[in-house]
Amino acid sequence: MSKVTNPASSQAAVIARKRRLDMGGMPVVPVGLFLFALVAAAIVMFGSWYTIIAMGKGLEVAEMYGWWVPAGSILLGLVSLIVAQPVIGAFKQCRILSRAAANKDVVAARIARTEARTQCWIALSYALAQLIVILLCQFLLANNYAVAKTFFFVPLIIKTFPLVLSAFWINVKIFLISGVLVLIWGLVVALAMFAPGKAGKPLRYIATVYVDVFRAMPAILVIYLVGFGLPLTGVPILKDFSLITYVVIALTLTVGAYVAEIYRAGIQSIHWSQAAAARSLGLSHMQTLRFVVVPQGVRQIIPPLLNALIALQKDTALVSIVGVTDSFNQSMIIAGNYYNLSAAISVALLFIIISIPQTRFVERMAQRDRARMRATAG
Numbered sequence: 001m002s003k004v005t006n007p008a009s010s011q012a013a014v015i016a017r018k019r020r021l022d023m024g025g026m027p028v029v030p031v032g033l034f035l036f037a038l039v040a041a042a043i044v045m046f047g048s049w050y051t052i053i054a055m056g057k058g059l060e061v062a063e064m065y066g067w068w069v070p071a072g073s074i075l076l077g078l079v080s081l082i083v084a085q086p087v088i089g090a091f092k093q094c095r096i097l098s099r100a101a102a103n104k105d106v107v108a109a110r111i112a113r114t115e116a117r118t119q120c121w122i123a124l125s126y127a128l129a130q131l132i133v134i135l136l137c138q139f140l141l142a143n144n145y146a147v148a149k150t151f152f153f154v155p156l157i158i159k160t161f162p163l164v165l166s167a168f169w170i171n172v173k174i175f176l177i178s179g180v181l182v183l184i185w186g187l188v189v190a191l192a193m194f195a196p197g198k199a200g201k202p203l204r205y206i207a208t209v210y211v212d213v214f215r216a217m218p219a220i221l222v223i224y225l226v227g228f229g230l231p232l233t234g235v236p237i238l239k240d241f242s243l244i245t246y247v248v249i250a251l252t253l254t255v256g257a258y259v260a261e262i263y264r265a266g267i268q269s270i271h272w273s274q275a276a277a278a279r280s281l282g283l284s285h286m287q288t289l290r291f292v293v294v295p296q297g298v299r300q301i302i303p304p305l306l307n308a309l310i311a312l313q314k315d316t317a318l319v320s321i322v323g324v325t326d327s328f329n330q331s332m333i334i335a336g337n338y339y340n341l342s343a344a345i346s347v348a349l350l351f352i353i354i355s356i357p358q359t360r361f362v363e364r365m366a367q368r369d370r371a372r373m374r375a376t377a378g
Helices: 007-022 031-061 068-102 106-140 142-151 154-192 201-216 219-233 243-268 272-280 285-300 302-322 327-338 342-377
Strands: none
Touching (some): 031 106, 068 106, 219 302, 243 302, 302 342
């Protein structure tokens, strides 16, 4: 059977649709927002070109001028024009809006107005980001390039980089050894905090006190006490350790307290029914932890564990307090000889190079874990 359409109801629907479209009236061109975006884009483009020219002159004064300077200036100048793209897009949408308004096309006018406002806000966002970069570059150029010469004197960075890199391997060595010990020691302390019954009560108290004390103490203080204190005690074996060994002990004690808390949180996140089911099958307390609770808990705390290791990696720079010639200590020696801090920037770059990939890896693992949990919940 063919469906019979009621002319009255169809006409009412058309009237209702027209009434909805007429609500709010005909959109108008966002002139104020567009002019604001246009002025902001013009200011940051002019500021970018001025800064690029000033940086080229600075490189010429520093006797580092070459073919790559004008080539790089042209490239940076072209990149600075990226803020003009959304402004042009906003202008086009404003013209479309004007034509739609003239034709009484409310739908097209509203779409064009939304797109125009979006492009204007994109232009303002790009302009703000570009302005921040300009201000940072101008800070480097301040006081006749004094800031740039103090922190980013490229000839000195190139000259001293082999020394800094050689010393940096000490930081890497300390991190690798301490990282393994921290993971093991933290798990031992966490398991001690779950010692069962009255027999395990002393262990629980000792583990809790240890975690509270070493989480409250600054790492640099622990390194100082262990690095200078143990040799002064004259205790056999302990007094004969190397400085690197003392540093490894201090970092293990400090970071191990934080890692123990991470382990504890992971173990406590496992529902009590898992342990109850394991015990009902005849597993002992330690077997339940080993085969049921700990494997599941560790799987959930991998991201925070890796974050703790990244923090440990940065804490290796504190070894200079006991006289270990690591990368930071080497940069201080260079700074004392040349009265310049550019070598410290080399140390910062080395830490950044090895830390950022680890940070991205942790984020990726966390995203994958969240996706897995959502898939399981669905």
